[in-house]
Amino acid sequence: MAEIGSFALLLALALSVYSLFAGILALAFQTQVSSQLTGVVAGRPALGEDSSLVATLRQGSERIGETARRAGIATFGAVLLASIVLVICAFRDDFSIAYILHHSNRDLPTPYKFAVLWSGQEGSLLFWSLLLAAYGFVLRLRYKTDPRLFAYASVVLSGVQIFFLLLLNFAAHPFAIVQGTIPADGNGLNPLLQYPEMVIHPPMLYLGYVGFTIPFAFALGALIMKYPGEKWINITRRWTMVTWAFLTCGVFLGAHWAYSVLGWGGYWGWDPVENASLMPWLTGTAFLHSVMMQEKRGMLKMWNMWLVFATFWLAILGTFLTRSGIISSVHAFAQSSIGDWFAWFLAITLVVFLFFFFKNKSHLRSEHKLESLVSRESSFLFNNLLFVLLCFTVLWGTWFPKISELVQGNKVTVGAPFYNRVAIPVALLLLILTAVGPLLAWRKTSLESLKRNFMWPTIGAIVVAIFLMATPQKWGSAFGLKPWRDISYFYSLMAIALSVLVTLTVASEFFRGGRVISKHTRQGMFASMVQLTHRNTRRYGGYIVHFGVVVVIIGFAGAAFNLDKEQEMGYGDKMTIGPYTLICRSYTDDDAPNYASEWAVLDVYKGDKQIDTMTPVRRFYKASRQTSTMPDIRSGLNEDLYLVFEGLNPDNGHPILKAHLNALVMWIWMGVWIMLIGTVLALIPNAPAPVRVPAPARVASAHAEPIATGD
Amino acid sequence: MWGPPPSAVRAAQPGRFAGSAGEVMREGVVKILRECVMANSSRKTKRSQPSLKAVQTLVLCALVFAFLGASDPVTRFNEIGHQMMCICGCNQILLECNHVGCPDSDGMRNELMASLTRGDSDSLVEQGFVQKYGPTVLAAPTTKGFDRAAYIMPFAALILGFGLIVLVIRAWKNRPAPAIADGLRPVRGAELEQFRDQARQETDL
Numbered sequence: 001m002a003e004i005g006s007f008a009l010l011l012a013l014a015l016s017v018y019s020l021f022a023g024i025l026a027l028a029f030q031t032q033v034s035s036q037l038t039g040v041v042a043g044r045p046a047l048g049e050d051s052s053l054v055a056t057l058r059q060g061s062e063r064i065g066e067t068a069r070r071a072g073i074a075t076f077g078a079v080l081l082a083s084i085v086l087v088i089c090a091f092r093d094d095f096s097i098a099y100i101l102h103h104s105n106r107d108l109p110t111p112y113k114f115a116v117l118w119s120g121q122e123g124s125l126l127f128w129s130l131l132l133a134a135y136g137f138v139l140r141l142r143y144k145t146d147p148r149l150f151a152y153a154s155v156v157l158s159g160v161q162i163f164f165l166l167l168l169n170f171a172a173h174p175f176a177i178v179q180g181t182i183p184a185d186g187n188g189l190n191p192l193l194q195y196p197e198m199v200i201h202p203p204m205l206y207l208g209y210v211g212f213t214i215p216f217a218f219a220l221g222a223l224i225m226k227y228p229g230e231k232w233i234n235i236t237r238r239w240t241m242v243t244w245a246f247l248t249c250g251v252f253l254g255a256h257w258a259y260s261v262l263g264w265g266g267y268w269g270w271d272p273v274e275n276a277s278l279m280p281w282l283t284g285t286a287f288l289h290s291v292m293m294q295e296k297r298g299m300l301k302m303w304n305m306w307l308v309f310a311t312f313w314l315a316i317l318g319t320f321l322t323r324s325g326i327i328s329s330v331h332a333f334a335q336s337s338i339g340d341w342f343a344w345f346l347a348i349t350l351v352v353f354l355f356f357f358f359k360n361k362s363h364l365r366s367e368h369k370l371e372s373l374v375s376r377e378s379s380f381l382f383n384n385l386l387f388v389l390l391c392f393t394v395l396w397g398t399w400f401p402k403i404s405e406l407v408q409g410n411k412v413t414v415g416a417p418f419y420n421r422v423a424i425p426v427a428l429l430l431l432i433l434t435a436v437g438p439l440l441a442w443r444k445t446s447l448e449s450l451k452r453n454f455m456w457p458t459i460g461a462i463v464v465a466i467f468l469m470a471t472p473q474k475w476g477s478a479f480g481l482k483p484w485r486d487i488s489y490f491y492s493l494m495a496i497a498l499s500v501l502v503t504l505t506v507a508s509e510f511f512r513g514g515r516v517i518s519k520h521t522r523q524g525m526f527a528s529m530v531q532l533t534h535r536n537t538r539r540y541g542g543y544i545v546h547f548g549v550v551v552v553i554i555g556f557a558g559a560a561f562n563l564d565k566e567q568e569m570g571y572g573d574k575m576t577i578g579p580y581t582l583i584c585r586s587y588t589d590d591d592a593p594n595y596a597s598e599w600a601v602l603d604v605y606k607g608d609k610q611i612d613t614m615t616p617v618r619r620f621y622k623a624s625r626q627t628s629t630m631p632d633i634r635s636g637l638n639e640d641l642y643l644v645f646e647g648l649n650p651d652n653g654h655p656i657l658k659a660h661l662n663a664l665v666m667w668i669w670m671g672v673w674i675m676l677i678g679t680v681l682a683l684i685p686n687a688p689a690p691v692r693v694p695a696p697a698r699v700a701s702a703h704a705e706p707i708a709t710g711d
Numbered sequence: 712m713w714g715p716p717p718s719a720v721r722a723a724q725p726g727r728f729a730g731s732a733g734e735v736m737r738e739g740v741v742k743i744l745r746e747c748v749m750a751n752s753s754r755k756t757k758r759s760q761p762s763l764k765a766v767q768t769l770v771l772c773a774l775v776f777a778f779l780g781a782s783d784p785v786t787r788f789n790e791i792g793h794q795m796m797c798i799c800g801c802n803q804i805l806l807e808c809n810h811v812g813c814p815d816s817d818g819m820r821n822e823l824m825a826s827l828t829r830g831d832s833d834s835l836v837e838q839g840f841v842q843k844y845g846p847t848v849l850a851a852p853t854t855k856g857f858d859r860a861a862y863i864m865p866f867a868a869l870i871l872g873f874g875l876i877v878l879v880i881r882a883w884k885n886r887p888a889p890a891i892a893d894g895l896r897p898v899r900g901a902e903l904e905q906f907r908d909q910a911r912q913e914t915d916l
Contacts, residue, residue, distance in 0.1 A: 370883040385869075411846070412853075412861075416850065418861065418862075
């Protein structure tokens with residue numbers, strides 16, 4: 001089997017190399033033919049009259065281009081074959097393959113055997129290559145949309161694909177054979193990865209990372225060929241949104257996994273690898289906003305080109321950080337020496353991009369004209385500033401230990417306290433802009449109209465803030481918020497108040513639009529809002545994404561109210577945390593083929609009433625000889641009761657339990673669902689027909705009254 | 712995500728300060744309060760400047776919110792404990808290190824509590840830990856020496872970016888309108904506003 005996999009990888013590399021060079025050759029020929037036809041090549045006569053030679057040249061270049069396209073499609077087949085072979089080897093417990101030996105064992109449950117594909121260095125690179133080939137497969141099948149632009153994008157994709165296939169063939173071979181005696185059983189999968197979400201978190205994250213190669217390929221292709229107009233933006237818009245949704249999903253699945261598995265009670269630790277996933281997300285989000293400026297006004301062409309490149313580059317940089325070990329991270333499971341390869345690849349892509357950018361930047365010049373500071377255009381500029389600044393802050397914080405080591409000779413830690421101080425104020429500014437932005441019109445907004453639209457949401461937000469400060473704390477986590485007691489309370493109050501502001505502005509946008517449609521069609525308000533959304537899915541889908549974001553922010557704001565307590569719990573012992581009382585009913589152990597476990601049984605009381613029984617577990621994985629906690633979490637809208645079985649007291653054998661009361665965490669996961677729903681809505685094509693209204697009595701025929709829309 | 716203050720912060724008592732760092736903060740806040748009051752009273756004779764007053768009020772509010780945290784030993788234990796890392800290699804905040812049998816966190820917590828009980832100031836406690844465990848024991852860069860760059864850079868970038876955007880907007884705004892065909896004149900001023908209002912009314916969604 002290993003031979004088949006190795007051969008498939010070599011074949012994929014050969015096909016990619018062919019796809020790249022044949023693609024370049026075909027495009028060079030086509031450019032030459034176009035130049036000859038128009039007689040623009042200096043010092044040479046035009047071939048315009050020698051039509052047979054031109055036709056032959058054109059036909060030849062088209063044929064070469066077609067073979068390049070087919071080679072790209074075949075690459076997908078070859079990489080898919082290699083991936084299937086690796087998964088089959090995992091299911092067959094073929095420990096003659098070093099990768100399977102190090103990342104699987106006989107008793108590993110079936111779903112995790114499938115996840116072996118992306119659980120280690122070599123496999124995850126193969127998976128990355130597979131996803132890239134799959135994206136390329138779809139792109140090359142849809143080439144008729146714009147054959148020339150797609151040919152350029154295909155060449156760029158082949159270049160990126162070659163890098164990953166070179167890695168797989170020569171630096172991190174997934175089918176390397178074990179030397180000497182083959183062990184009877186494997187080392188097993190990292191226990192932290194043996195969790196259902198780990199089966200979907202990496203694929204989602206990789207779909208996001210890899211997906212940003214597509215907008216980059218189109219952008220670079222458009223830059224190289226000096227593509228006229230903004231069509232490439234329209235072509236890549238859906239790709240970018242889908243990719244962004246995958247990355248969002250991947251980032252938050254990672255956060256949920258950390259929360260559910262790592263047992264420290266949090267979901268985001270500002271670890272370099274977490275940061276690496278956040279950075280492309282931030283620039284990608286900035287691009288999704290600024291691209292509208294290019295579509296609507298033909299502005300920010302250069303800036304958008306840079307944003308697309310930065311997003312792609314940061315995704316690769318993230319992988320470099322994960323794999324090189326240059327910055328210490330808890331995600332050490334995939335470190336190796338392939339960092340040099342990534343560093344070279346980053347350098348080469350930067351040089352290639354810079355070369356074509358400076359060579360063709362005159363093509364990107366546009367007539368920027370702003371009529372007012374109070375306009376949608378200005379808000380997008382500030383929006384981009386804040387997103388890029390947040391990205392810079394995260395990048396700066398991630399690299400600062402290394403910079404500090406170079407400058408002052410010693411490393412420093414850059415953890416959560418740094419990001420809380422620096423990133424939260426910027427995030428709050430961004431939240432203000434999220435509230436104001438949608439209320440601004442393109443070109444110019446009068447201050448009167450801004451005041452009119454903004455007044456009620458602002459009053460609403462202030463009322464909520466006062467209400468939260470005035471209410472008693474016993475009402476729940478977010479009540480009784482006294483911002484003067486602690487800076488984190490101040491941030492939380494600001495975040496919640498601004499979230500309310502955004503929600504009310506979004507609601508007012510739906511309401512005002514719905515009211516207009518309702519007036520014209522005499523439908524109910526809800527039906528009108530549905531129709532409104534369908535008539536401009538991108539705009540109203542975007543608003544729903546904004547609403548999802550504020551729900552997530554409210555969830556983040558809850559962290560200021562968290563409580564935790566640690567206690568040894570013998571039979572019948574009590575622990576009180578917040579409104580909950582925990583009574584230890586029992587503790588015991590168990591044995592399964594893959595792991596041994598210790599767990600406690602705790603009755604949970606709220607007041608005098610028993611509301612639940614919880615069982616936090618600690619497992620010992622036999623193959624890898626590592627332990628892992630499985631916290632038991634009782635989730636509610638107000639707070640999560642989060643119990644961790646930390647271990648046994650060696651003196652008396654009593655379990656030691658840690659209880660966390662984490663406020664508003666469920667809001668984060670709900671917000672992510674809303675964001676994804678909004679993204680899906682934004683991907684649905686707009687309803688084509690204008691609204692038709694019944695004709696007035698004095699007019700005989702039906703009269704259509706169009707209602708204009710705009711992002 | 713909002714960081715530090717779990718349980719004990721809830722029991723905070725506003726206005727109470729302990730240790731020299733707290734004293735310095737209190738003196739600073741009182742000084743600024745006094746200056747603001749004096750500035751306001753002297754301005755009563757002149758015409759007050761609303762924007763300056765607003766800026767002063769904002770600065771004051773920010774300082775009050777930043778420094779008025781309570782500082783009894785338990786609160787300080789929580790605050791400082793959340794500013795430090797466990798050194799066992801788990802990469803966790805000292806008070807969040809959650810594995811039983813950690814060779815370091817229990818000892819470090821005891822040391823922290825002992826220092827606070829002795830009445831050491833925040834900076835003295837931190838210095839002691841840095842001397843013993845190295846600078847990586849602090850969860851965030853200090854505000855001294857080169858470490859300051861960690862905090863300055865993002866805000867410098869914010870100010871720079873903000874200024875740059877304002878300049879760009881002004882430049883774009885002052886750019887002359889593109890030439891249009893003969894016989895047509897650009898619509899400006901009140902006439903343009905009239906067309907805008909009409910367009911809004913007809914297309915308002």
